Each structure stands twice: as structure tokens, then as C-alpha cells.
Amino acid sequence: MNIAKTYGNIVRRYIDTDPEKAKKLIIRGLYLESFRIRHFYDKRIPQAYKHLNYYGIRLVADALKKPETLAWTNIFAPVEILQNFGLTSVSMECLSSYLSGFWLEDAFIDRAETEAIAQTLCSYHKNFIGAADAGVIPKPAVGVTTSMVCDGNVQSFRYLHEQMGIPVYIIDVPYEDTPEAVQYVREQLQELIAMLEDITGRRFDEAALKAALDRENKTKQYYLEYLDKRQHHEYPNTLTLILFQLFATHLDIGMQWPLDVFREMSEEVERYPAAKGKRLFWIHLEPYAQESLRAYLNLGDEVSISAGDFDLDYVKPLDIDHPLDALAAKITGNIYNGDFSRKVDAVREMIKRYKPDGVVEFCHWGCAQSSGGVMLMKQMVADLGLPMLILDGDAVDRRNSPDGQIRTRFEAFMEVLRQEDAKGGA
Numbered sequence: 001m002n003i004a005k006t007y008g009n010i011v012r013r014y015i016d017t018d019p020e021k022a023k024k025l026i027i028r029g030l031y032l033e034s035f036r037i038r039h040f041y042d043k044r045i046p047q048a049y050k051h052l053n054y055y056g057i058r059l060v061a062d063a064l065k066k067p068e069t070l071a072w073t074n075i076f077a078p079v080e081i082l083q084n085f086g087l088t089s090v091s092m093e094c095l096s097s098y099l100s101g102f103w104l105e106d107a108f109i110d111r112a113e114t115e116a117i118a119q120t121l122c123s124y125h126k127n128f129i130g131a132a133d134a135g136v137i138p139k140p141a142v143g144v145t146t147s148m149v150c151d152g153n154v155q156s157f158r159y160l161h162e163q164m165g166i167p168v169y170i171i172d173v174p175y176e177d178t179p180e181a182v183q184y185v186r187e188q189l190q191e192l193i194a195m196l197e198d199i200t201g202r203r204f205d206e207a208a209l210k211a212a213l214d215r216e217n218k219t220k221q222y223y224l225e226y227l228d229k230r231q232h233h234e235y236p237n238t239l240t241l242i243l244f245q246l247f248a249t250h251l252d253i254g255m256q257w258p259l260d261v262f263r264e265m266s267e268e269v270e271r272y273p274a275a276k277g278k279r280l281f282w283i284h285l286e287p288y289a290q291e292s293l294r295a296y297l298n299l300g301d302e303v304s305i306s307a308g309d310f311d312l313d314y315v316k317p318l319d320i321d322h323p324l325d326a327l328a329a330k331i332t333g334n335i336y337n338g339d340f341s342r343k344v345d346a347v348r349e350m351i352k353r354y355k356p357d358g359v360v361e362f363c364h365w366g367c368a369q370s371s372g373g374v375m376l377m378k379q380m381v382a383d384l385g386l387p388m389l390i391l392d393g394d395a396v397d398r399r400n401s402p403d404g405q406i407r408t409r410f411e412a413f414m415e416v417l418r419q420e421d422a423k424g425g426a
Contacts, residue, residue, distance in 0.1 A: 008102035019135035030061035063088035067138035122366035212254035222262035292407035
């Protein structure tokens, strides 16, 4: 029996008739899952991932239960500033994934589309908008997003502001990464701070922000150390856990727990056996609910994901003596900002450093930047002499990801990897 689907069906009964009860059931379900993780976790999964999974769910559940501490964001928002005001950042994509985890995405996506939301909009956004309009997710204290990468973010946040009266700040990110662009974003961060002071009644604490950036630098260093060691050691994971790393590398970066988790990960990986299976570098989103990919990649001996571009979109040390300048530079210097060639060049260097056996890019439905630039990425990977698999599908809406087609293409890709092994041994 699929417990999550069964529980989701209970929630589904109340979406239209009693959205407040549906909301409480969703929050209760997250707390139940955090309890399961803490007490009944799969022993094959490393402890660091157990802690990552627990915090990723528990902090979101706490924020949904106390919406005065909740901030809706995207993953590129300056979450370190929001933490300064006691706010927990929950990205639209994160909460949309949780709703899909309850098998509710079809109900909310259909609801959004009946309300004239375009079918071509990213399913993460349609899922989130449908749930917000249904009243089953609590109204946050504030919404903060950036204009870069995702065309849907700005429009979705504006829609939620107009429909629900949520105070929203949209950071306009220049296309080029220049000193002038950094200064422009820095001025907007100062405006955001003033807005948050008004909303929360708290004063900005620069010393606390500097401490957060110091923790962030250490967190990134431990993560990079782990990735270097991962080339030589097995370290079991799942599609969901890889996706959950975005909590530690983005939404909660600067807090103490990501530092503790990546320190533990860097130390723990050394105790695992020598690497034997094929290691994949993953580009863009992990479709954690896709059954065939789960069968291959979740705790798989033959193949696993060892690294991905989202977690490495900005790894330069931050200047803690000039925290707002550092955060502005982090935004404008993100590999996802600007011309797509910036991302291609960055991924090339990642592949050279972490030496995977193959590369996979998942082109998520509605994501123009991923689908639009995939052939440039494919050519770069080919120039490096590595096999690459391009998958088309939907990371949220199960109805949009044909399992048979994905299974056939992934099995063919695995055969290519096995043939590469045979050539190497010839």
C-alpha cells in the first residue's frame, strides 16, 4: 500500500469543502513524516542524509504551522537576510514538491488551469498557485523572489500578491555580472531590509548576517570536500535526497544545521567502500517521483548521482566584511544568470573536476531555459568525450512523465555506460 497516496486521498476530500482541515492534514502529514525519518529510517541511507531529510521536512512544517515565520521565495532569494528577521524560506518549488509527495498535484494543477493560468506555465508554479487559491497552504509574512532564470517566478509572485494581498519584493537582477550590477542589487537588498523591518518589527542585525555568511562559507567548503571524496567512495542516496540538498545549499544556507550536515557528510563518506558503480552528473531537476528512475537510482549499486549543477551554482567564498555586497555578487554571479554559455562553461569545469561516467539532463515541462539550452550542453559534454542522456518530462505532474519512454531511454543509456566499461577493459 502506498501510504503517502492513501493519506493524500484523505486530504483530497477536504480541498473544496474544508480547506482549513486540508491544510491541517498537510501540516500533520509533514510532522508524521519527520517522526518516521527520525525513528524508522532506512539503515542503508547515510546518517548525514537522514539529518538532511529530517531538517528539510521539520523546518517547513514548523513554518507552515506558524505562518508569521513563513517566507515564500525562490531558491535564488537572499535567504540569509530573511533568516536575520526570524523567517524561514520555503520556495514555491519546495512546497509544490511536498504537495506532489502527497499525490495532490493533479488537483491543484487542474484548479490553476481552470482559473485561466496558462497550461504552458511550469507545473511547480501551477501546483503552488492552485493550492494557494484553494486556501490549503497558509498565507506567509512575505514573498521574495528574483527575476533571473525562471520567467514564471515574477508573474507567479505578482499573481499571489494581487490575489492574496501578500507583501512581495522582486529583486530585479541585471543580465550581466558587473560592478554596476552588484551595486544595483545591493541597493535593492537595502530596500528589502527596510521592508522586512516594517513587516516584522525587528531591526536588521549586521553582525548576525556576517556570522551567517561565515557559516555559509564553511558549509560550502565541507560540501566541496565531500564531492572530491565522493569520486573515490560509494555513498548511497536517492533522487529525493539529492533534491533535498537544495535546503542545505540554498533555502537554509547560513544556518547551523547545513554546516553540521555537510561536515558529517564529508567525514562519513570516507568510511564507505571504494566507488564501484557508475557516477552521474545531473543537470537541472531530479524527478523524484518517476518510478523507473527511482528503481535505477535510489540506493542503486550500478549507478548513482554523485553531483549536480544546482547545488554548485555559486561556490565562491563570500566577503563577510561586506555582507550586502557579497550577497549581491552571489546573485549576479550565479551560473544561471545571464547568457546560457555561462552555465555551459561552469558545468564543463564541474565535470572536469568531479569526473563522472556520464551526464543526464532532465528538461522539465515548462522550463524554457533548460530545454532551450540543452543542445549547447550536449555539444559541450560530447567534446569532453562523455555520454549524455537528455530526458523530457515533468518533475511534478505524474501525468506528464511517460514512464515507459523514460525507462526505455534510461536503459539504453545504461547500456552505453556498460559498453564504455567494456572498451576500457579491452
